Amino acid sequence: QQQVKQSPQSLIVQKGGISIINCAYENTAFDYFPWYQQFPGKGPALLIAIRPDVSEKKEGRFTISFNKSAKQFSLHIMDSQPGDSATYFCAASTYSGGSNYKLTFGKGTLLTVNP
Amino acid sequence: DTGVSQNPRHKITKRGQNVTFRCDPISEHNRLYWYRQTLGQGPEFLTYFQNEAQLEKSRLLSDRFSAERPKGSFSTLEIQRTEQGDSAMYLCASSSSGRGYTFGSGTRLTVV
Numbered sequence: 001q002q003q004v005k006q007s008p009q010s011l012i013v014q015k016g017g018i019s020i021i022n023c024a025y026e027n028t029a030f031d032y033f034p035w036y037q038q039f040p041g042k043g044p045a046l047l048i049a050i051r052p053d054v055s056e057k058k059e060g061r062f063t064i065s066f067n068k069s070a071k072q073f074s075l076h077i078m079d080s081q082p083g084d085s086a087t088y089f090c091a092a093s094t095y096s097g098g099s100n101y102k103l104t105f106g107k108g109t110l111l112t113v114n115p
Numbered sequence: 116d117t118g119v120s121q122n123p124r125h126k127i128t129k130r131g132q133n134v135t136f137r138c139d140p141i142s143e144h145n146r147l148y149w150y151r152q153t154l155g156q157g158p159e160f161l162t163y164f165q166n167e168a169q170l171e172k173s174r175l176l177s178d179r180f181s182a183e184r185p186k187g188s189f190s191t192l193e194i195q196r197t198e199q200g201d202s203a204m205y206l207c208a209s210s211s212s213g214r215g216y217t218f219g220s221g222t223r224l225t226v227v
Contacts, residue, residue: 004157006157036218041220042150042220042221043119043206043208043218043219043220043221044158044206044218045218046215046216046217049215088159089158091157101210102122102148102160102163102171102218103158104148104157104160105157105159107155107156107157108155108156108157
């Protein structure tokens with residue numbers, strides 16, 4: 001059972017455009033929703049994260065929108081740049097005891113920003 | 116910037132051989148995680164340590180897999196009798212509190 005569904009699988013945008021990646025989750029116990037950016041040959045790097053008590057969080061060009069009732073959240077990248085070309089993963093976690101905050105990841109979105 | 120260090124970066128092994136990977140977390144981090152990532156997929160949780168105690172193991176971690184974190188510092192992940200299905204990127208992550216992980220660059224295992 002895939003607990004976090006991510007779409008689209010791949011995305012191509014022009015430089016300066018807006019990139020939008022969507023995720024939906026099933027487990028209502030999830031209470032932390034991060035987005036990770038991964039470049040080839042590197043581990044994922046935390047980009048931005050949100051908790052369900054807010055509907056939006058913005059950090060620079062990156063914004064998370066969160067809809068608790070729909071169990072959906074999305075990443076918006078404004079003014080997309082070629083350097084943003086990477087694979088993006090949404091994830092979710094809940095406290096599972098012993099201070100373990102294990103993450104459940106989506107399958108990823110390969111973003112290509114054309115110059 | 117010390118970051119999370121993983122060694123080796125790449126490992127090619129023959130089916131049936133044993134392999135061991137090492138992870139050196141950020142020194143002040145007491146939580147350490149192992150994840151596995153296959154091509155085209157997101158990372159999947161394998162196991163978690165708080166200090167030296169292994170507190171949770173995924174069902175993905177068969178009895179051929181063992182992880183240790185002696186003295187709550189570095190960690191090792193050993194795979195015995197490797198199978199082709201073990202080919203993946205093995206990622207280590209650490210954190211000091213809450214949920215902000217720092218991942219290493221991973222060890223890519225290829226079983227031939």
